[in-house]
Amino acid sequence: ATVDAHVEILLDESIGIIAPEIYGQFTEQLGGVIYDGVWVGEGSSTPNVHGIRKEIVDCLKQIHVPVIRWPGGCFADSYDWRDGIGPRKDRPTRTNFWADDPDARRLSGNAVQLYENNAFGTDEFIRFCHLSGAQPYLASNLRSLPAMEFSRWVEYCNSPAGSTTLAKQRAANGSAEPYNVKYWGVGNESWGCGGNFEPGEYAEEFRRFTTWVPHYGVPLSYVGSGPNDNNLEWTNGFFEALRRKNYMPRELRGWSVHYYTWNLSMGQTNDWVAGKRDALDFDETGWYELFLQGLYMEDIVRAQWGLLGEFDPSRNIKLVVDEYGAWYKPGTQLDPTHMLGQQVTLRDALLTAMTLDIFNRHAEKVGMAACAQLINNLNALFFSHEDKFITTPVFHVFDMYAAHQGGQSLRANFSSPEVHYQRNGKTASLAGLLGSASLTGKTVTLTATNPDLKEPRVTEIVLRGSAKIASAEASVLTNTDMHAHNTFEMPNTVQLKKHAIEVQGDGLTITIPAASVSRIAIQLA
Ligand code: AHR
Numbered sequence: 001a002t003v004d005a006h007v008e009i010l011l012d013e014s015i016g017i018i019a020p021e022i023y024g025q026f027t028e029q030l031g032g033v034i035y036d037g038v039w040v041g042e043g044s045s046t047p048n049v050h051g052i053r054k055e056i057v058d059c060l061k062q063i064h065v066p067v068i069r070w071p072g073g074c075f076a077d078s079y080d081w082r083d084g085i086g087p088r089k090d091r092p093t094r095t096n097f098w099a100d101d102p103d104a105r106r107l108s109g110n111a112v113q114l115y116e117n118n119a120f121g122t123d124e125f126i127r128f129c130h131l132s133g134a135q136p137y138l139a140s141n142l143r144s145l146p147a148m149e150f151s152r153w154v155e156y157c158n159s160p161a162g163s164t165t166l167a168k169q170r171a172a173n174g175s176a177e178p179y180n181v182k183y184w185g186v187g188n189e190s191w192g193c194g195g196n197f198e199p200g201e202y203a204e205e206f207r208r209f210t211t212w213v214p215h216y217g218v219p220l221s222y223v224g225s226g227p228n229d230n231n232l233e234w235t236n237g238f239f240e241a242l243r244r245k246n247y248m249p250r251e252l253r254g255w256s257v258h259y260y261t262w263n264l265s266m267g268q269t270n271d272w273v274a275g276k277r278d279a280l281d282f283d284e285t286g287w288y289e290l291f292l293q294g295l296y297m298e299d300i301v302r303a304q305w306g307l308l309g310e311f312d313p314s315r316n317i318k319l320v321v322d323e324y325g326a327w328y329k330p331g332t333q334l335d336p337t338h339m340l341g342q343q344v345t346l347r348d349a350l351l352t353a354m355t356l357d358i359f360n361r362h363a364e365k366v367g368m369a370a371c372a373q374l375i376n377n378l379n380a381l382f383f384s385h386e387d388k389f390i391t392t393p394v395f396h397v398f399d400m401y402a403a404h405q406g407g408q409s410l411r412a413n414f415s416s417p418e419v420h421y422q423r424n425g426k427t428a429s430l431a432g433l434l435g436s437a438s439l440t441g442k443t444v445t446l447t448a449t450n451p452d453l454k455e456p457r458v459t460e461i462v463l464r465g466s467a468k469i470a471s472a473e474a475s476v477l478t479n480t481d482m483h484a485h486n487t488f489e490m491p492n493t494v495q496l497k498k499h500a501i502e503v504q505g506d507g508l509t510i511t512i513p514a515a516s517v518s519r520i521a522i523q524l525a
Pocket of ligand 1: 028072073074075188189323340372373378
């Protein structure tokens with residue numbers, strides 16, 4: 001077959017180290033994420049470690065999960081961390097944040113979790129992180145708790161063994177040793193569910209929360225509640241307000257970005273739910289349109305980074321994309337109680353891969369990210385219900401891409417024919433091959449997506465630099481059906497397969513299938 005696509009990897013042009021933390025995950029106390037997802041309870045017949053579902057821990061170890069964010073999301077700004085510690089029988093039952101959301105019933109198809117019994121709290125979450133090999137990233141409540149409670153949560157987690165009353169309480173709850181939690185979100189979506197603040201107001205709260213927090217020798221990293229999508233006014237307003245007060249704590253190391261791929265742009269409705277389209281019922285246009293919207297992430301990263309540089313020229317603050325993924329209307333969730341649950345298809349795997357490639361390509365800008373959300377929710381890696389558990393196509397992407405973690409991001413040039421499709425009677429186009437490359441030791445990892453539903457890309461890959469290729473292997477995630485997805489009954493419809501690749505001197509040739517995500521591991525001599 002004739003070569004019609006090229007990838008040139010520049011071994012001597014490093015963009016920066018790919019922070020392992022960009023392969024992070026997000027778990028919110030919402031729908032089926034924690035209850036029926038991560039947490040099955042200690043007495044459960046489902047295999048578990050201290051109440052935590054064992055299969056999820058095993059899968060997270062497989063993909064080297066670096067960091068997990070909790071307890072929200074919007075839930076975080078209604079959460080009192082004290083409700084979730086101590087003997088479970090004594091923990092209070094509260095009204096769940098999501099039960100009070102005016103859109104909740106509409107959003108979830110009526111299956112709202114009304115009450116939160118707090119069976120899963122800080123100690124359970126930290127144990128989940130330890131078992132999975134992840135660092136915890138806690139999102140604090142800035143809207144409805146005072147700044148003192150933020151300090152006290154840090155004290156509970158990090159004060160040395162036997163030191164404070166809270167350290168003794170932690171010991172009584174199972175851990176004399178401190179948790180040394182480094183990552184702290186200072187509020188969540190403070191422009192919306194986190195308080196409906198103006199940027200200047202949020203900056204004031206941020207100052208109150210972050211001034212003089214005890215460190216106990218832990219290099220705390222605060223993540224400020226950044227923009228929705230690419231809202232530059234929010235970013236500008238917040239940092240201007242900090243600048244006026246000459247306040248820029250060194251612990252402010254992250255600025256969050258939330259960007260969901262809503263699939264709204266075909267413009268038929270502005271209804272917040274219906275407009276999100278369906279996870280399973282889509283046509284060719286819907287397939288391509290999702291990617292076009294997802295690729296907007298790259299514009300956000302560039303624009304927000306550019307603006308941040310005006311306030312932080314030394315580049316202490318990195319972007320933290322701690323919520324991203326496809327978000328569809330309700331109706332395809334595997335269990336009705338899984339609020340914001342939805343099926344996850346091959347299309348979502350390509351979207352996720354494209355997003356991770358963007359983060360890799362901007363390794364010097366993106367310091368952390370979290371896919372929303374880990375299980376039974378939105379762009380999930382897993383589905384579970386009672387003792388049933390399966391992986392989704394998105395899990396396979398994280399499995400393929402784990403090899404990039406900690407590598408040097410390399411500049412790589414992709415060229416291929418564009419994909420053309422019809423949108424509202426006009427022809428729209430999309431790049432035909434996209435991806436990223438990294439170097440770890442003597443291994444070059446190249447990941448690439450081919451969004452074209454019909455055309456495979458016969459791709460020639462060349463390495464520019466002095467190294468010689470010793471060997472190469474490839475794996476691919478694809479299916480002939482663009483709607484392909486996994487279910488409890490058919491858990492392996494979309495799965496990773498080995499793929500042929502030919503080494504020819506200084507180059508490689510591979511046929512990248514239509515509608516696929518590929519990973520190529522190249523060993524240098
Ligand atoms: O991930 C679901 C919700 O989306 C989160 O709670 C919130 O932060 C965002 O709006």
